[in-house]
Each structure stands twice: as structure tokens, then as C-alpha cells.
Amino acid sequence: MATIKDVAREAGVSVSTVSRVINDNGYVSDDKRKNVLNAMDILGFRPSNIARGLVSGKTYTLGLVIPDISNPFFPNIARGVEDEAIENNYNLILCNSDWKIEREDMYISLLIEKRCEGVVLVGSRSLESDLLKIIGKMPFVSVDREMVQAGHSVWVDNELGAYTATKHLYEMGYRRVVHISGPTSARTAKARLAGYMQAVEEFGHHEPQIVESDFRRSGGYEAAWKILEQEGSHRPDAIFAANDLMAIGVLQACEKLGIKCGTDLGVVGYDGIGSGAYTSPTLTTIFQPGYEMGRRACQLLLEEIVNPSKRRIKEVFNFELLVRSSTQRMTEE
Known part of the structure; x- marks a missing residue:
């Protein structure tokens, strides 16, 4: 050499x-x-x-911590961060926290030891005060969660997105909507639950029904099985799942139970992952522009590295309701 x-x-x-x-x-x-x-x-x-x-004094290296590498939404964000980093001659270290706060803390400490110049944190569950103690003076940007005290934030209004998803089910003729939520420790799950609750209060004629799950496909499958075993008037005719992986699990449970999604049961997910366009039936969902969010987060991080005194930016991206076959209009009796 x-x-x-x-x-x-x-x-x-x-x-x-x-x-x-x-x-x-x-x-x-x-x-x-x-x-x-x-x-x-x-x-x-x-x-x-x-x-x-x-x-x-520069390492030209950034860190990226995502909560679940198996969920296509997060690798989509990672691609956006990576593309922006490469275009600016930076390397990227990818870390998967597996939704565990202690693992997220461990990776942040490791990135500091590796002298990374900054980090993009996606879907962090840590208390902001605890996070700031660990991250210290290293520049960071939060994606899919608003930070109040420090750091730039890039996210979609999860509460409004969930409200829109639930409202859509009522507008399509469904009458009893159940919500499969993410873990209550996740701020995104709390926000989407709040959006569901608001829509039920405004449009529903039933008590809210929530089944907590884990943001994974298997969790959605198990939650749907539990929900759909109910008989008579207590059985729902629609499910809003807090992410697409759980919604796909719902579709799989329906297939096993012989329930026809779209007519017997309306299903809406959240995130807009690519596979939702190829499920049977195709999945209605709230689309988040993950790639663009990732690129913007990396841009903000690089700007802060150059100018640490730059004003903190909180940028909200627009979501889109993608209506597909899993919520086709029911026939009124």
C-alpha cells in the first residue's frame, strides 16, 4: 500500500x-x-x-441507531441517512437497538468511544434527560420522535396520522374499531393511541378497545387472534394497527380464521412499507416518507457538526393515507 x-x-x-x-x-x-x-x-x-x-480532529464517521432492522421502515430511513453521508464523504456505523433502551445506551457509548462526530437516533425510547446524560456533547438528530431540550428533530405527526387512519375506517362504514398499539414505553405508540382515542370519541359509538403489542408481525398476529375470537356484538369489524408489520400479522390471522379483510374486517396499518402494496388484500396504511426523513436528519446533523451553535430545528414531514383493498367499502344492511 x-x-x-x-x-x-x-x-x-x-x-x-x-x-x-x-x-x-x-x-x-x-x-x-x-x-x-x-x-x-x-x-x-x-x-x-x-x-x-x-x-x-475529525473522523468523518457518523452513527445511526435504529430500533428494529427487520422492520422495512427503519432500513428505508437508514438508506436516506447513508446516501446523504456518503455524498458528504462520511462513513456510517449502523446499530440496531432491538427496541431495548439498555442496548441503545450501549451503542451510543460505543459511538462516542469510536469518536463519531454525530449520531442519528431513530425511535428512541429513552427518557430525554437520561439520553442527554449519555450522549453528552456529541451532536445528534432524533427521527420519529420530537426532542424538547436539545438536538434537532425530524418526525411525522403520529397523533394526527392515527386519527386520520381511524377516521377513515368510520368513513368507510366500519362501526367498531379496535386498536392494536405498540409498547406503551414507545412515544410513537402513545401518540398513535392518542390519535385513535380522539377519532373514537368523535366518530365512534362504542368504548375504545386497545390491545397492546410489540410492533412485530407475530405480535399483530397474536393480538388479532385474541380480538377476533370474540363473539356477537363485541366482535370488532375493523382494526387499526400501530404499524404495518402488525397489520400484516392481522391479515395473516384473518386468512387462518377465514375472515375476509375489507368486507368482514377493515384493516389499516401505519408506516407505508413497500410490502403492504403486495399483501392479499393490499394494505391501507399511513405512509411516512422514511427515506426523505433520513436524508434530512443527516443534513441537519452535518450542519450542526460544522456549526454547533445553530438554532435547533424541529421539522414535521407530511404523511399520506394510502387507501387500498383492506378497507374497501362495506355493504350496508
């Missing part, structure tokens, strides 16, 4: 000149800079981020 000394020899300049070009620090004439860059190209020399960091 070529070294910085090899580059200096090939370019006919000193090692310190090569160092100034690599780190973009200090004056170098245009001719010498061109010679150094040509020499690096000829020798296939790629400067080490670690070595550059020793000089500049």
Missing part, C-alpha cells in the same frame, strides 16, 4: 505539503496541489480517516 511518503516522492513535494492537501489545511499552490492529487491517483493512495482525524 502506498504511503504519504510515496505520494510526496511521486509528486516531488514534501510530506507536510501532502498532509496539507489531504487535510485541506494550510496554503498549497495550485500546481503543487494538482501534482499531489495526480500522485495519489497514480499510486491508488487513499488517506486514512483515522490519520486525518489525528490532524484535524
Whole structure:
């Protein structure tokens, strides 16, 4: 492997000149800079981020902590963060917390040890005060959760999205809507539950019914089985699941039970993952622009790294109700 000394020899300049070009620090004439860059190209020399960091104090590395790598919504956010990072010559370390606060804390500590310049936190469940103690002075951006005390935030109004999803079920003729919520420790789950409750209060003629689950497909399947075993007037005719994975679990339970979704039972999910367009029936959902949210979060993080005193930005993205076959209009009796 070529070294910085090899580059200096090939370019006919000193090692310190090569160092100034690599780190973009200090004056170098245009001719010498061109010679150094040509020499690096000829020798296939790629400067080490670690070595550059020793000089500049920068590692050109960002961290990303997501709660569930198996949920397609979060890798979609990760793609947005990664694409923006790469375009700005940054590397990205991806961490999966598996919805565990202690694992999230562990990864944040690890990213600090690795001298990451900043971190994007997706769907964090930690108390904000606890999070700030762990993260210290490292710049961060929160995605899918609003931060009050520090850090930039990028999210969709989950309460309004859930309200819209539940309202849609009533507008389509369904009369008894049950909500399969995420874990109550998750702020997104609390917000979506609040949106459901508001819609039931405004449009429903029944008491709210909530079954808490875990944001996973198996959890949605098990919750749906429990709900749909009810008989008579207590049995719901619609389910709003707090994310698409659980909604897909509901569709699978219905298939096993011989229940026809859309007519016998309306089903709405949340997130807008790609597979919802290919389920049977296709899934009505609240679409969140995860990729765009990820890119914007990375942009805000890089801006804060350059200018730590920059005013904190809280940016709310728009959601979209995607109406598909799982909520086709019922025939009134």
C-alpha cells in the first residue's frame, strides 16, 4: 500500500505539503496541489480517516441507531441517512437497538468511544434527560420522535396520522374499531393511541378497545387472534394497527380464521412499507416518507457538526393515507 511518503516522492513535494492537501489545511499552490492529487491517483493512495482525524480532529464517521432492522421502515430511513453521508464523504456505523433502551445506551457509548462526530437516533425510547446524560456533547438528530431540550428533530405527526387512519375506517362504514398499539414505553405508540382515542370519541359509538403489542408481525398476529375470537356484538369489524408489520400479522390471522379483510374486517396499518402494496388484500396504511426523513436528519446533523451553535430545528414531514383493498367499502344492511 502506498504511503504519504510515496505520494510526496511521486509528486516531488514534501510530506507536510501532502498532509496539507489531504487535510485541506494550510496554503498549497495550485500546481503543487494538482501534482499531489495526480500522485495519489497514480499510486491508488487513499488517506486514512483515522490519520486525518489525528490532524484535524475529525473522523468523518457518523452513527445511526435504529430500533428494529427487520422492520422495512427503519432500513428505508437508514438508506436516506447513508446516501446523504456518503455524498458528504462520511462513513456510517449502523446499530440496531432491538427496541431495548439498555442496548441503545450501549451503542451510543460505543459511538462516542469510536469518536463519531454525530449520531442519528431513530425511535428512541429513552427518557430525554437520561439520553442527554449519555450522549453528552456529541451532536445528534432524533427521527420519529420530537426532542424538547436539545438536538434537532425530524418526525411525522403520529397523533394526527392515527386519527386520520381511524377516521377513515368510520368513513368507510366500519362501526367498531379496535386498536392494536405498540409498547406503551414507545412515544410513537402513545401518540398513535392518542390519535385513535380522539377519532373514537368523535366518530365512534362504542368504548375504545386497545390491545397492546410489540410492533412485530407475530405480535399483530397474536393480538388479532385474541380480538377476533370474540363473539356477537363485541366482535370488532375493523382494526387499526400501530404499524404495518402488525397489520400484516392481522391479515395473516384473518386468512387462518377465514375472515375476509375489507368486507368482514377493515384493516389499516401505519408506516407505508413497500410490502403492504403486495399483501392479499393490499394494505391501507399511513405512509411516512422514511427515506426523505433520513436524508434530512443527516443534513441537519452535518450542519450542526460544522456549526454547533445553530438554532435547533424541529421539522414535521407530511404523511399520506394510502387507501387500498383492506378497507374497501362495506355493504350496508
